[in-house]
Amino acid sequence: MPIEIKMPALSPTMEEGKLAKWLVKEGDTVSSGDIMAEIETDKATMEFEAVDEGVIGKISVAEGTEGVKVGTVIAVLVEEGEDASAIDAPKAAAPKAAAKEEAPKTEAPKAESKPAPAAAPKAAASGDRVVATPLAKRIADAKGVDLSGVTGSGPNGRIVKADVEAAQGGSAKKAAPAPAASAPAAAPVAAASSVEMADETRALLDARVPHSVEKLSGMRKTIARRLAQSKQEAPxxxxxxxxxxxxxxxxxxxxxxxxxxxxxxxxxxxxxxxxxxxxxxxxxxxxxxxxxxxxxxxxxxxxxxxxxxxxxxxxxxxxxxxxxxxxxxxxxxxxxxxxxxxxxxxxxxxxxxxxxxxxxxxxxxxxxxxxxxxxxxxxxxxxxxxxxxxxxxxxxxxxxxxxxxxxxxxxxxxxxxxxxxxxxxxxxxxxxxxxxxx
CATH class of the missing domain: 3.30.559.10 (Chloramphenicol acetyltransferase-like domain)
Known part of the structure; x- marks a missing residue:
């Protein structure tokens, strides 16, 4: 029977968060304790673990989606061998991601519903997505290690700190990793133009001056809100x-x-x-x-x-x-x-x-x-x-x-x-x- 996986409350005050990254894909088998996703709260990026066993039948919220309310269905887990078409996931699972998630409603996950977690040890084998812990990514960036060439020893072939430390430094090709993932970081101007600006931002922007525009992080939004509250309410x-x-x-x-x-x-x-x-x-x-x-x-x-x-x-x-x-x-x-x-x-x-x-x-x-x-x-x-x-x-x-x-x-x-x-x-x-x- 399908099991709904909902956006967790990772802190007592959390009302919504950003689904920063999926570390699994539709068709993957997960066990209790496996890391499924990275979720950005107002202060930190935290790992979200599976509590049940099964196969990822449907991902309802795309990675990168902001403002996902606590309790929103973000994915559906099915038993191994269960028909993914039986899933009746809510269509309004997340505000910004619903339109993107309508298209992948196919039987493709069913065809690859039996891969073992360790079948793709290379980071690049999970689509074009590097599956690594946040700490491993930071260390790789500091050492200049290309994660797409590192073999992961963690769950589901995930790259951990030890894998990066054992890798040869200086092998990163920062200008040519997966285009979809790195284009924004490599070209600030393109990143700025891709940001959907609010009307207030457009009104303040002076286009004559070279600039870039970036979305506020959850942390920066919280700092702005709390400090404004402090100065307005507390004399x-x-x-x-x-x-x-x-x-x-x-x-x-x-x-x-x-x-x-x-x-x-x-x-x-x-x-x-x-x-x-x-x-x-x-x-x-x-x-x-x-x-x-x-x-x-x-x-x-x-x-x-x-x-x-x-x-x-x-x-x-x-x-x-x-x-x-x-x-x-x-x-x-x-x-x-x-x-x-x-x-x-x-x-x-x-x-x-x-x-x-x-x-x-x-x-x-x-x-x-x-x-x-x-x-x-x-x-x-x-x-x-x-x-x-x-x-x-x-x-x-x-x-x-x-x-x-x-x-x-x-x-x-x-x-x-x-x-x-x-x-x-x-x-x-x-x-x-x-x-x-x-």
Missing amino acids: HIYLSVDVQLDKLLELRSQINATLEKQGVKVSVNDMLVKALGMALVAVPECNVTFAGNELIKYERADISVAVSIPGGLITPIVTAANEKSFSAIAKATKDLASRAKEGKLKPEEYQGGTASISNMGMMGIKSFSAVINPPQSTILAIGAGDKRPWVMPDGSLGVATVMSATGSFDHRAVDGADGARLMAAFREFVENPLSMIA
Whole structure:
């Protein structure tokens, strides 16, 4: 009996997604656990696994289709030997792909309904489509490996990381892979002309200037929507302090010397995450969410750390940052940042958090004001530490390493006086770092 495969909800807030790529075709046999497709959510591209066994009788949504609602039938699975013509898949399965999917209603899949998954180990054997994991593709691109000549050792001949690493670098022919798949990347002008522009885009475009037009990714759309929502709905109040870093830098050097044999290195940002976490617990009035008729107060500090990734920004969460050691935070942030850049974070690892920290000091920015990450009420913006004239505790004038930190607060939930107390507590922890490990 045919089984409908529906667009999954890959995160608690996902309402729709982009069916980025099919890794199977009509007539392929799949088993539970086989990777069937790559689905792009607002923050990552995630793999979609089969939960049943059978043969792909019909693909109802073409790859590349955007705005596919959760619950939409994207494919139909039939039992081996079952007649594909018995499938009664909904015709309005997906908005943009319906017209493309009317034509392939033939008996062709039936003729090749019995190939074994390993019958086509070469990547090029699956139509003209390279079947490889996202990580394998990134590594291949970096090494200059032509995936069409790589033998896959994964399920259904899929190319995995080990296959690419074992391949000979420099063999890619980037100008001449499958024309249909690579033409947009090879010719930006052609790609721009193929984009179906909205009327608003045409009205803004100055055709006299050389240009290209590209569709917004799901991530960029989400960033635009959430930040516009934040500035429109949350009245921001900004509070800045200058913080002396010398004692923190000295303690960091001692900690890293102790941890060197373990291969762990604590960054200044790791220590600032801890300081913010402890400050939020010390001033719980800032560790809140405004909920309209209620105020949600949190008893621990889960800090969202802003990480720049290709195409946007993501905020993986260091849970219970107020309770973790510097080394534990260093390990967590390194792991989270690495997997964020590979698009491998789980939704619960970047959705939520009670407050955020954004450090642009490493890029040389002296100070800035960050936009609150809703539904949080607090975000701390960290500038670069540099040598400045400074009045020492004994009243003498000296030189100190100083950074500027600016807190952005949702004034509906956080009063200015409470925000000032948080900034003072943060500065106290940073300038007296031993208090964070006492």
